[in-house]
Amino acid sequence: MTEGKKETVLAEEISSDQVKAVLEKYDTDSKVRKYSNKSMVILLSVLGILYSLFHLYITFNPIPTLLMRSIHLLFAMGLVFLIYPTFNKQRRDKIPFYDWILFALSIGACGYLFVEYQDIVSTRGGIPNTVDIIVAIMAVLLVLETARRVTGWILPILALVFLSYPFFSHQGWLPRMMMTREFDLGDIFGQLFLKTEGLFSTAIGASVQFIFLFILFGAFLSKSGMGQFFNDLALALAGHKQGGPAKVSVISSAFMGSINGSAVANVVGTGAFTIPLMKKIGYKKDFAGAVEASASIGGQILPPVMGASAFIMAETTGISYGTIALAAIIPALLYFLGVIMQVHFRAGRDGLKGIPKPDLPRVKEVLLDKGHLIIPLVALVALLGSGMPVAHAAFWTIVLTVVVAAVRKHTRMSFKDILFALEDGARQSLSTVIACGVVGIIIGVVNLTSFGSTLTSAITTLGSGSLFLTLFLTMIASIILGMGLPSIPAYIITATMVAPALADFGVPLLVAHMFVFYFGIFANITPPVALASFAAAGLSGGSPMKTGAVSVRLALAGFIVPYLFVYAPAMLLIDPTGLPMNATEFPWASIPDILSVTISSILGVVGIGAALEGYFKTYMNVITRIVLAAGALLLIVPEFYTDVIGGLIVVGIFVFNTLQNNREENLAKEVVE
Structure with a gap:
């Protein structure tokens, strides 16, 4: 650039x-x-x-x-x-x-x-x-x-x-x-x-073995200029599109959130750049802040790093990192699709354009300038995929980051920069280390008194034998326990105390932990204690509570998807049929099952986004929006007949809306002529 x-x-x-x-x-x-x-x-x-x-x-x-x-x-x-x-x-x-x-x-x-x-x-x-x-x-x-x-x-x-x-x-x-x-x-x-x-x-064990090294890895990446690279690349890819700055926010925050694992820090780090751009092209301040908040928390469910939470889940469950990272791909992409669709439809509804191309970098320029910085991330995935211990993989990618950054003068780290990254990584780790230590008190008491089984029994009893009601109560408990906490300790607490409640219903171990993991993270944007949303409101000048409410709406797909992968584990790419609930290795689901649940979910997520914004190609009235939302929810329910009915409703409304838009455009041309 x-x-x-x-x-x-x-x-x-x-x-x-x-x-x-x-x-x-x-x-x-x-x-x-x-x-x-x-x-x-x-x-x-x-x-x-x-x-x-x-x-x-x-x-x-x-x-x-x-x-x-x-x-x-x-x-x-x-x-x-x-x-x-x-x-x-x-x-x-x-x-x-x-x-x-x-x-x-x-x-x-x-x-x-x-x-x-x-x-x-x-x-x-x-x-x-x-x-x-x-x-x-x-x-x-x-x-x-x-x-x-x-x-x-x-x-x-x-x-x-x-x-x-x-x-x-x-x-x-x-x-x-x-x-x-x-x-x-x-x-x-x-x-x-x-x-x-x-x-x-084990909370501190995971911190000393995995979390600290990945925080340190993030500090080295930041010192090399990776944050600016993500921003520039997102601008080059999406800045000129309809509602471009909001899409830039989603893309750059997803990348950074996956690495740094801190929702508030991610909001401030990328939001200082993206929120003014969103407001500049016409997004309202509450919506602009909500886009940044919902995208920032989503980074922590995005492989390969997932804010280091994937490694904690592997340590807690005994399931391999590779299985967890692969399982997380489709739900994470559905989440971000849901956010992007809403910002896209909002931009179409309000006539918000992107940034003029002459003011933006080109993809080729960005890749030539800082594209080499992505090599350590690719290497990390390759090393982890090869079976190398996680800690060793993290160590060598830190070393590789220093080596790769030295390829270009403007990304090269001096000895002083390396020392600064070492110090900065230590400082950034303190809140997580201390939080894991305090979580250890909770874990210690739960193990000593068997309180975890008492809470599990209480949730199951309140659920009255209904899996859906038990899932709902588990969601509420996870959000409450996750309020005001960093994502990693929030997950550890919910995994220890709440996830076992799903065992009585035969929910597989990985699915149960993914379920509580999602809702522990979403507590960061759920009022009344929505720290990520409140931080975004501080940058946008919007109302904290309104920003939190809009964040929840933007993240709605994230609140629905966990229920979907409980009822249709093929979304996690696994087939738990016939295996015990606590199994740590799964056969992969069949390609037809994966495609079926993915395609129907994509169509459903797009439908929900259009219904919430009241716009696809042109405006929709209230009745159309309600019918569309119902059809989209039917698509998300993992049953053949609901998929067929929901698909017909959603596609039918999209076709009708497109034809209506064509008529409006033709009428407008005739009036001009």
Whole structure:
């Protein structure tokens, strides 16, 4: 892209001050201290770089699991006390003395595990003594405080509610199904600190093995200019189309969301560029913000990376990454088709054009300029497909990113850039690491008290033997549990507590986990706690609640598709027939089954988009929209007769609407003549 063209397209970009203000309001990762003391800046940089190097080292040189996970979590806690202020309005250019104490306690708890490790695993057999309990209580309180600083109040309060349960779960005033035996401090805090079932559970295990490396990978990609490449490529491909900037938003946000896994950060990063463009061509501010929000959360369901959630799902279920990534393709594409169709029909209805081609880059220019940066992503897919361990694949793609970026001068990373990427990756990981640690408290309590089976039983009972009603209750529970949480801890919580409720209905393991995964993510755009939508409204100047409502409408396909793949698993490319619910390997569905469910779903999603916007080729009246919506829903129901009836309705209305548009155009020509 030439400089002149670039300046034309980016002329309306949102100011960095506004971006910063939105980030600090809705993204707790951005509420950090800013030090004027050079020594403090250097110290934090060194600690961040060492933290990243530690993870690169243990990729090929692992240490005992408990120690590895404790360093990962407790060192991150120490960094949080140095980087994040105690309160939002606190002075941010210096560290109060008590945060130095909290930093030392975090590192001390890690050191304690190292010193006592042999006694804990061999002599004491995991049974805590008095000092163990004191250190464990201290570690739990510290992780709750760090979570409050980096994620807000919701997650620590949820963890405290769960943590309180084993203290009174033996009381007679509780419902019988919720009662347990009596637990003492040793039972509770030994579970949380001395075993890999609490703070250092599989959530932290996945974080240390997979999540951190992919966050670091994203930091290196960002430093190489990948974000600008995605924006430029999306502009070149779709910027000149009807409603082009909205389609650019969907495409670029999908790519970036798949890599970075943070809905709010993705909204702000790409929305600062795309939202002004959408408003400039005529999209209303609430709609423009909603497009960015719905596209940004969708990136986390898009293979190959899926915001690192695919690797967590693989760790949790035992299903291979390759199976999960392949299964996620069709539902993700249907979701984005639903969003793009609505922005396309809205543009047609309101007469919104794209950006003039002379103001846009050309695809060839973009690919020649930065196309080489996509090589690491292609290599990642190839390495994972070859069966290489996920951590090793992530390590080598980080190395490859540095090598590939060096091909062109303007993408080449200097030694200073590499150090910055190491530090930035460490900082970006902190909120996820801490959230996974707090989720470990919930997992630890659930495992200790068997509360998960109690909740599963409650959901199943409320479902009254109806699969649909149980799915609906599971959806509500997933959205509530996912409110205000990053997508990864939201998935881990819902997978632990809610997904097992579907087992009684024979729903396959992969399908159940995909179902709760989708709705845990969509909590980010579902009012009243719709952080992604609220952040987008902060950039667009729209109403947060209206933006959230429009986001839900744009994402409607995403709320329907999970039900579809429960009833028609061929959408996930699998055939679970005759296999046990907890199977981790599936035969692939037949090509006719896959084509049937895909084609009918595509037509149904397009029909829903046209019905919601009241436009296909020309306007539709209310009755036509209602009939079209009914036909589209029939297409989505996975039955032959419903597909035939729904298909006839949708195609018939589309044909009628097209003919009506032709008549209107001919009449307009006659009037002009």
